[in-house]
Amino acid sequence: MTDMISLEEARELVLAKVAPLGSEEVPLLDVVGRVAAADLTSDIDIAPFAHSAMDGFALRADEIAGATEEAPVALKVIAEIGAGDVFSGAIAPGECVRIMTGAPLPDDADAVVKYEIVAVLAGDGKPGSTVAFSAPAKPGANVRAAGEEARAGEVVVERGEVIGAAGVGFLASCGVLQVPAYARPRVAIIATGSELVPPDQVPGPGQIRNSNSYAMAACAQEAGAVPVVLPIVADTFEALRDAVDAATREYDFVVTTGGAANGDFDFIKPVVEELGELLMTSVNMRPGKAQTFGLVNGTPVFGLPGNPAAAYCGFELIIRAALRKMQGFSHLDRPAVQARLTAPVRKKDVRRLFSRSTLTRAADGAFEVTPAKNQSSGLFGPIQKSNCLASIPEGPQMLEPGDAVECILLDVSEEVPL
Structure with a gap:
C-alpha cells in the first residue's frame, strides 16, 4: 500500500468499495430528491381524455375555415362544459360549445378557440348566445390530446432517475403512490478525543466541544444519507476498536474524526488494520493529508483528521461521492x-x-x-x-x-x- 496517494486515486479506491444499496418502498411525498430503483409506469393514459387547454369555444375546425375579419362566421352556443363535466350530445352544423380549461373535448369537436378573440353577437356568450369567429382554427388547436404525456403501461420514470418535485406530481397523475427507491445509507459518526465534550456542556480546562460530529453528520445528511451521531470515544486503542467494530455491524458506512495521523494517541489506522483491511492512510491534499480508509466486517470505514477544515474537505471531496453512489446517483462530482x-x-x-x-x-x-x-x-x-x-x-x-x-x-x- 502506497503511503500517500492522489485525490483521484483515493476517490477511485473508495468508490470501488461501495455499491448502490438495496431498494425500499417510499411514500410518494418522501421520494423527492431520491433515485428510482426501478422503472415506473402509468396505470392510465395521461391525459386520460382530450381536453381544452384554455377557456373558449369547442367546435369543428372546418366550420370556421373561411372566417375572416371582413366575413366572420357566426355559430350558436348550445352548451357549456366545465372541468369535471362531460358533454355527450351532438354538435350540429352552425353550432359550438362553450368550454372551460381542462374540460373534456366533445366527440364532435376537434379544436378550441380562446374566448378572448371571439365576438359575442347576441346574449352573454353562454348557451343560447350567438358568437362570431373572425379567423380560422387548425384541427387540434388548443386541445391537449389523450395520452399526450404518457400511455397506460408506458415507463414514465426510468430506473436511476432522480425524482424532483415535478416528478412527484407526474407520478401522482400516473397513480404511483409508493416508489421503489435506493435506500439511504445509515452513517455512523464517531468523534475521537479525550478532550471532547458534548456541545451542551461548557468545556473545562483542556477541553473543547465536539463540533466535528455535528458537521460531519450535517455533511452526510446534505449528501442524502441518514447520519447517527454516536458517543464520543476516548483516545485509547481498545475504546476505538470496540466502537468501530460495533458500528460496522449496524451501519452502512462509518466515519471517524480525529486520531488519523501518526501520534501516540492516533489509533484509527491500527484499529482498521486489526479488525479488517486497511486500504489507505494518506492523501496528497491540504488540508486533509491524514485520511484512513478500509473495510471492517465488510463495511467501509473512513477516518478523517480531527482538524475541522481537514475533516470537511475530506468528506466533501471523497466521502460524499461514495454516499451518493450508494444511493444510486450517477453524477458524483460537484460542478x-x-x-x-x-x-x-x-x-x-x-x-x-x-x-x-x-x-x-x-x-x-x-x-x-x-x-x-x-x-x-x-x-x-x-x-x-x-x-x-x-x-x-x-x-x-x-x-x-x-x-x-x-x-x-x-x-x-x-x-x-x-
Whole structure:
C-alpha cells in the first residue's frame, strides 16, 4: 500500500468499495430528491381524455375555415362544459360549445378557440348566445390530446432517475403512490478525543466541544444519507476498536474524526488494520493529508483528521461521492468552474491545496474567486462563509490576481451540468 496517494486515486479506491444499496418502498411525498430503483409506469393514459387547454369555444375546425375579419362566421352556443363535466350530445352544423380549461373535448369537436378573440353577437356568450369567429382554427388547436404525456403501461420514470418535485406530481397523475427507491445509507459518526465534550456542556480546562460530529453528520445528511451521531470515544486503542467494530455491524458506512495521523494517541489506522483491511492512510491534499480508509466486517470505514477544515474537505471531496453512489446517483462530482483570482496565492507545500473561497461574478460576467483570509485547518467559520474550494495545483505555486484556478462549487448539486 502506497503511503500517500492522489485525490483521484483515493476517490477511485473508495468508490470501488461501495455499491448502490438495496431498494425500499417510499411514500410518494418522501421520494423527492431520491433515485428510482426501478422503472415506473402509468396505470392510465395521461391525459386520460382530450381536453381544452384554455377557456373558449369547442367546435369543428372546418366550420370556421373561411372566417375572416371582413366575413366572420357566426355559430350558436348550445352548451357549456366545465372541468369535471362531460358533454355527450351532438354538435350540429352552425353550432359550438362553450368550454372551460381542462374540460373534456366533445366527440364532435376537434379544436378550441380562446374566448378572448371571439365576438359575442347576441346574449352573454353562454348557451343560447350567438358568437362570431373572425379567423380560422387548425384541427387540434388548443386541445391537449389523450395520452399526450404518457400511455397506460408506458415507463414514465426510468430506473436511476432522480425524482424532483415535478416528478412527484407526474407520478401522482400516473397513480404511483409508493416508489421503489435506493435506500439511504445509515452513517455512523464517531468523534475521537479525550478532550471532547458534548456541545451542551461548557468545556473545562483542556477541553473543547465536539463540533466535528455535528458537521460531519450535517455533511452526510446534505449528501442524502441518514447520519447517527454516536458517543464520543476516548483516545485509547481498545475504546476505538470496540466502537468501530460495533458500528460496522449496524451501519452502512462509518466515519471517524480525529486520531488519523501518526501520534501516540492516533489509533484509527491500527484499529482498521486489526479488525479488517486497511486500504489507505494518506492523501496528497491540504488540508486533509491524514485520511484512513478500509473495510471492517465488510463495511467501509473512513477516518478523517480531527482538524475541522481537514475533516470537511475530506468528506466533501471523497466521502460524499461514495454516499451518493450508494444511493444510486450517477453524477458524483460537484460542478466546477474556472475563475480568476482576486488576490495572490503563495504555496510552498507540494500537496494540492483546497482553499476555502468565495466565488462571485465580475462586471464582465467572468467568475472571480477570493480565498478566505484565514486558511487555518482548525476553523469551521471561514467554510461557513465560503461557497467553493479553489484548487491550487500540486507543487510550489506563486499565483497572481487574474490567474485562473479551478473552483469546486459547494452550493450547487452534482446534477447541475456546468
